Amino acid sequence: MTNTVTELNPRRWAALAVLSASLLLITMDMTILNVALPQISADLRPGAVELLWMIDVYSLVVAGLLVAVSALGDRWGRKRMLVSGFTVFGLASVAVLWADSPAEVIAVRALLGVGGAMIMPSTLSMIRNLFTDARERATALGVWAAMAAVGGALGPIVGGLLLEAFSWHAAFLVNVPIMAVAVVTGLLLLPESRNLSPGRWDVLGTVLSMVGMIALVYAIKHVATEGLDAWTALTVVLAAIALTWFVRRCLRRPDPLLEIRLFRGGAFTSGTVAAFTTSIAMAGMMLLMVQWAQLVQGYSPLQTGLAMLPMAAGSAVLSPLAPALATRIGARTVLAGGLMVGGLGFAVLWVAPTTYLWVAVSILLIGAGMGSLAIASAVIMAGAPAEKAGSAAAIEETSYEIGGTFGVAVLGSLATALYRAELPEGATDAVRESLGGALAAARAIGSSDLAAQATLAFTESLRTTSLYGAVLMLLAAAAVWWRTPARLDLATAQH
Template sequence: MTAGTTYSPPSTPSTRRRWAGLAVLSASLLVVVMDMTILNLALPAMAEDLRPSSVEQLWIVDIYSLVLAGLLVTASALGDRLGRRRMLVTGFVIFGAASLGVLLADSPGAVIAIRVLLGVGGAMIMPSTLSLIRSLFPDARERATALGIWGATAAVGGALGPIVGGALLQNFSWHSAFLFNVPVMVVAVVAALVLLPESRSDRPGRLDPLATGLSIVGMVGLVYAIKELGKDGISLEVLVIGLLSAALLAGFVLRCLRAAEPMLEIRLFRGRGFTAGVLTALITSFAMVAALLLMAQWLQLVQGWSPLASGVALLPMAVGGLVGSPLAPIVAQRIGPRTVLVAGLAVGAAGFLLLFVLPQPLSYAGIAASLTLIGIGTAPLAVASAVIMAGAPVSQAGSAAAIEESSYEIGAALGITVLGSLAAAVYRAGLPADAPAQARESLAGALTLDNPALSGAAQTAFADSLTWFGLAGGLLLLTVAGLVLYLTPRSLDLSATHP
């Protein structure tokens, strides 16, 4: 806003329009979350058609999250200044156009470019949904319920992705994994323009080119270093990139702290409740993504199930989240958000520890019980979102949304790196001493060697790794639960409306 401009906040939409607007925001989140999981199933068919090199295939997978993480802060700052609905609709258009562009993709490079554009669109969509919920629902109780529905939608998207993807890929080419987004984005653009009011910050942060560069390069470098650490272990390259990225992000934080009108309001972390909410979001994403990755591999590579059957078998996690997410804010109003956050982390920890105590060989019944508990443990994410957004005034909703979404991205990358690397180390330790390098690299590699004895040993080693993965994940969640208990004020009340 220019100096001297008077800001008039928009009137609160009617009840019907608010909840219809929430439906639009939730549907957009549903598609973005589903898109992440559908691509994983499409990779084998895509690789067979386009013949990407191993490096190209890694970039196809990773570039989306790198671009998304790098642009979250910038997109949120632009939304605060130019309009959050405008940013959301622009994200829809880019996401839909990039998905349609797959019809012209005839090389790995073209698919990588499409994934870059999808990351740009996703970076505009994800924080805009949270910012608009904050402005759509000024009443804190209504907002907590809305965020519960929003969280349940994310759980549904994670579950539907493998199922929808499996069904599409059994009947159509891999292009359908992208084209699925196009009609949904068309409807979303129209619905957003009709149902969502425009929302801007009355005190938008100053657009700072240096801070923008520091945030983009720092976040991309950090997520890249974390991913490479999980794939190849510690190396000089990863160490240098990680340290430089941390230094750049530290410079970004210092610049924001010193600015009168910062691009990202880092001072929000002064609120202990806000910090506890962000920590809960980060560690829940950390645990959930790692669990889905390893359990999906167990279902397909140890049990021999198809991708579609494996997707259906992972539903208990989504069911736990779907049932718990709308209820969590209601329960928090009765017993307090502090208790709900800590209890959710404790239930998730129980799901992980169940993997450790289950008898070997693991059965699907035990895995389903573990998935259900982990899913219920994700339900308080809705309360964490409510705590985060309650800790920020409407003018800083973009900053709060960017911080929360960044915590999800960093948490997911860290989960795969830390817990995935631990499971990989246990797996390798369980292989015969003379196992070839291909088998030591992954269970999938061992199964391609046409050696029944080695395949059986590798499958047993992978099941053992899942057991120790459960112990590590459970202890980590319990530790964070204690930290959240300490940080969250006992008196925190989500019904109090922040000005």
């Protein structure tokens, strides 16, 4: 049993604006940090391990808290959880003013992760309860997906503009006024909703979900940076035991912390696969494209952000249109077709010359393919009853989080291996480590040939990695086409 808002809630579109703006900021903030890291490093002089924790702690905290926070929001109140998340995110951003050491910046990033874990799934579950009409919900989720894509692309642009005028603290402080407005408008516009029959809180399940997710994300990141070693193997085993135990526990309980049984529906599974695969592709592509733009093309951070705009444009245009397309040609066609368009974007990068014109075409197609995520979100949320909205949102957000981590780790590691294979024999460790290291070494010894060889090796690795990305997207499209019901109607889709 759940209390829901009325179907024609007069404030639902204004509430969507609040939810979308908060998501825009969260996704924008993730990419702003990448631009600010050089200044942070120059100012605070973090060690290699500290720098890694600055980057990783946010995703580790989010991954560990997503399931528990989503379930708590269903019980305590989704509006309360969301507004509390706004508050935590804003206060953590203010706290950066007192951060004058790497450890303190890491602590701020961890607090931002707590706020992000409270905000991200809450936006989805609130949309599920605000828009009781499934077709309106699909449109709302299209706007939500577009904001996520635009935020990721705007991050480097906003970050570049801020850092040209202010210190690296501005990359955090930009959140404060927006979060303040979000708290006030959220209190005024958002209706409260919760699951009125949640059952007993599963303490052991909460611990298992946190341990399992943190161990899994940490293992993936550790493999990408350090390779497979004993510590990584131990973390993988811990993640496997904890998550297997958690899933079995959820399947046995009548009131599970996470409703795993939602995966019994083909449409729900397809939506999750689409979200997971697209997140892998996007995270890996952004990692490689930013390096290509800055190190190969010599773009500044601001120019790099502007260069990535075609990706945001493709998604911003297609995401709101996806529900209408699904009504005309079917949700399955749009869902699988979006993945195919994204795969085509990767293929363009593989077959065409690596110039900005073709890169722009490639990322435009990839961004357009992201439009299918609007349908993926609609299918996922429509496939869950209102009282299980938190579980559905947690599953989708977990798919994004794990997919993004896989994208950086797997595609990033693949590109690194291919880069090293393209280098001439006898290359030094600094040259083999990364293109940035190779260019620094080339400048140190005044060797233009070394710089040219490393740049060519990176470009070839980027093209080959794009081939693997295309194959991944096309395989996912085939799986989604197979699992999604042919006559799926978003107005009636249920698990």
